[in-house]
Amino acid sequence: MVQIKCTTQEQALLRKLLFQNSKMIASDFKPALEPYEKNFKASFVMPIAPLSQVDIGKLTNDAGCAVCGKRTTSRCTGCLSVAYCGQACQKAHWKEHKGFCKTIRGGTWRTVTFGKHFQVDGKIMSAASINHSSGKLNTALDASNDPPANARGEKLFLVKIQRPVVPDPSPRAMMMVYDRGRSFEGYVVRADNPGVYEEIMRQMPEGSQKLKVYRWARRVEDWKLSICLDREPEQVPQW
Ligand SMILES: [Zn+2]
Ligand SMILES: [Zn+2]
Incomplete structure (x- = not known):
């Protein structure tokens, strides 16, 4: 046990926290107890993992x-x-x-429908990426149809939108949209976003040097993202 000094108020706060967290421990978790611990309740202060x-x-x-x-x-x-x-x-x-x-x-806001899989001719392609919070290489292919977790609620966050490198006039043409930590990653397909796809493309026209733009976005539904089309962030990031 680490010894720390604290005031009686801090002790009370700690007890309250331990008591509240004790309710989050599964009822079938029954660690072996020493006789003197028989009235102890299992609890925790810090999250067990990052x-x-x-x-x-x-x-x-x-x-x-x-x-x-x-x-x-x-x-x-x-x-x-x-x-x-x-x-x-x-x-x-x-x-x-x-x-x-x-x-x-x-700013002009548009709602886009996104998918979570990079597809070529209807086939889901796998992609390796680095998880920046754990530093681990993520090679698992998530082929489920569950919407990606919404880590930000209704908050605005910055996304990078990348247009196809090679001009793609087909209805299956797609842009990649993701945030810095890749906690959000989606693909915006032309056929799913009539008109809006073209509107976004105007921010980085084919034939120009611009392959990507950074824009403010907000998740509005499981598969919908609202993007502020025509406002650059104050400082254009590089990631
Ligand atoms: Zn207030
Ligand atoms: Zn404001």
């Missing part, structure tokens, strides 16, 4: 007001992207939020 992107997403899903965390349904009316419980919190946050808000304000 949190995955999905776990982090669940914890931060509805973070409430961006300043105080209070539950709210109101958002900044300029960009509709940040939640505030009221004017006081919005005012307090403005200095920090101003730049982003002006970037995104008045």
Whole structure:
């Protein structure tokens, strides 16, 4: 056991945390106990393993007001992207939020339907990728039809959209859309997105040097992503 010093308030907090977490332990988990431990309850303080992107997403899903965390349904009316419980919190946050808000304000948003498999002639292709949070090489082919985990809830995040390198006029032409940590990765097929596919292509026309753009996006449904088409992030990342 590690010994730590804490105040009585901190002790009370720790007890409360242990008590709450004890309810999350499976009832059939019965470790062997020493006689003096017979009244002990199993619990834990820290997560047993590092949190995955999905776990982090669940914890931060509805973070409430961006300043105080209070539950709210109101958002900044300029960009509709940040939640505030009221004017006081919005005012307090403005200095920090101003730049982003002006970037995104008045942008053109389009909803795209995406799939999660890279397909060639209807055949699912496998791709190896590095999981940046674990550092492990992920070669498993997830052929299930479950939608990819939504790690960000309704929050905006930056995606990279890559157009086909070779011009592809076919209805099966697809763009790849993913975030920096690849906790989100999807394929936007022309046939599934009539008109919108072309609108996105206009941001990186065939024949131009532009093969990719970075855009703000928000997951709106299991298979739908809303993308701000015509607003570049304040600082264009490179990943
Ligand atoms: Zn607030
Ligand atoms: Zn705003």
